[in-house]
Amino acid sequence: EQAEKDGYAHYMLKEIHEQPRALRNTMTGRIDEAQKKVIFPTLQLTPESVQKLEKIYIVACGTAYHAGVIGKQVIERLAHIPVEVDVASEFRYRQPLFQKNTLTIVVSQSGETADTLAALREAKRNGSAVLAITNVVGSSIAREADDVITTNAGPEIAVASTKAYTSQLIGFYLLGLYLAQGKETVDQQARAEVLSALQELPDQVEAILAHADGIRQYAESIKEENQLFFLGRGLDYAVSMEGSLKLKEISYIHSEAYAAGELKHGTLALIEEGTRVIALSTQADLYEKMVSNITEVKARGAVVLGIALANNMELHRSVDEVCLIPVTNELLTPVLSVIPLQLIAYYTSVALGHDVDRPRNLAKSVTVE
Numbered sequence: 001e002q003a004e005k006d007g008y009a010h011y012m013l014k015e016i017h018e019q020p021r022a023l024r025n026t027m028t029g030r031i032d033e034a035q036k037k038v039i040f041p042t043l044q045l046t047p048e049s050v051q052k053l054e055k056i057y058i059v060a061c062g063t064a065y066h067a068g069v070i071g072k073q074v075i076e077r078l079a080h081i082p083v084e085v086d087v088a089s090e091f092r093y094r095q096p097l098f099q100k101n102t103l104t105i106v107v108s109q110s111g112e113t114a115d116t117l118a119a120l121r122e123a124k125r126n127g128s129a130v131l132a133i134t135n136v137v138g139s140s141i142a143r144e145a146d147d148v149i150t151t152n153a154g155p156e157i158a159v160a161s162t163k164a165y166t167s168q169l170i171g172f173y174l175l176g177l178y179l180a181q182g183k184e185t186v187d188q189q190a191r192a193e194v195l196s197a198l199q200e201l202p203d204q205v206e207a208i209l210a211h212a213d214g215i216r217q218y219a220e221s222i223k224e225e226n227q228l229f230f231l232g233r234g235l236d237y238a239v240s241m242e243g244s245l246k247l248k249e250i251s252y253i254h255s256e257a258y259a260a261g262e263l264k265h266g267t268l269a270l271i272e273e274g275t276r277v278i279a280l281s282t283q284a285d286l287y288e289k290m291v292s293n294i295t296e297v298k299a300r301g302a303v304v305l306g307i308a309l310a311n312n313m314e315l316h317r318s319v320d321e322v323c324l325i326p327v328t329n330e331l332l333t334p335v336l337s338v339i340p341l342q343l344i345a346y347y348t349s350v351a352l353g354h355d356v357d358r359p360r361n362l363a364k365s366v367t368v369e
């Protein structure tokens with residue numbers, strides 16, 4: 001087993017460090033450099049059928065669901081198609097409405113999650129085309145879907161998903177760009193810019209991983225806490241959900257991700273002297289709003305770690321500590337901002353002496369309902 005961990009203390013740390021390669025492998029063969037286009041030669045979903053799509057459902061569980069929450073925003077913003085995102089165990093029983101030109105996207109690392117498979121079958125029974133984003137070729141979900149985009153992350157052993165998640169995000173960016181190609185309402189220049197920034201991400205993830213020492217110290221400082229809050233807006237909120245899940249899964253510290261604008265409607269009551277908050281603030285158009293939310297929690301005594309892009313020269317004035325990530329296109333920030341959150345969860349779990357790769361009560365793949 002030690003050999004399989006490649007010298008890393010845990011599978012999770014190994015998999016965190018494998019992300020640059022996983023992201024590159026997920027892009028390989030899918031980008032036509034000359035034409036600045038995404039290509040999916042095997043998809044039945046052709047450029048013509050794409051034009052007719054009226055609605056998309058994204059359905060998944062756990063971390064894959066969190067990738068879907070980002071996927072919704074990515075597809076809506078890149079390709080201008082309305083998207084609804086659901087957890088599979090809700091979707092399968094809520095009698096969703098299927099219009100004529102609906103596409104259902106199921107996301108699953110293992111391709112075997114019982115609720116996600118049942119949701120896929122429900123969609124097919126209702127005449128929807130199904131596209132799977134999965135890491136396991138030949139899995140039940142891959143076999144039953146009409147179309148498959150494989151994430152080439154390689155086997156993921158640790159229960160807490162890391163490289164599968166960021167590879168699913170790459171899958172959604174590629175798909176969003178594919179759906180946007182040739183669409184009249186889409187600014188094709190902006191689309192090409194996202195495509196070229198996408199290809200920078202693996203190197204940028206590598207750069208974050210090379211400077212992880214500060215994150216280790218931060219983890220040490222939160223290990224005695226019994227609760228922690230993640231705040232963000234838009235894409236940052238979606239990443240917060242994943243950061244909070246990671247921390248819960250392996251450190252057993254209670255945490256909650258909150259849409260920062262909702263603070264006043266409840267969570268603010270829980271903020272007191274010393275409460276630890278992680279505030280993501282990578283989106284320029286939401287920046288002032290986030291600063292005002294940060295000021296609100298600081299006024300109640302919160303101790304705040306801010307996560308922002310490296311060209312942000314201001315946030316340090318509003319928070320206690322900052323963690324800066326490389327500058328990228330705003331739509332792509334989740335792939336970078338989640339890396340420090342994965343590392344915080346990992347190092348906190350290690351500091352507490354927990355079984356990082358096999359957290360209590362959880363399984364890697366949930367194949368029963």
Ligand code: G6P
Nearest residue numbers: 062063064108109110113161363
């Ligand atoms: C379990 C795992 C999670 C995973 C979820 C969905 O809860 O512990 O890491 O996100 O199942 O799994 P899937 O294989 O469908 O992505």
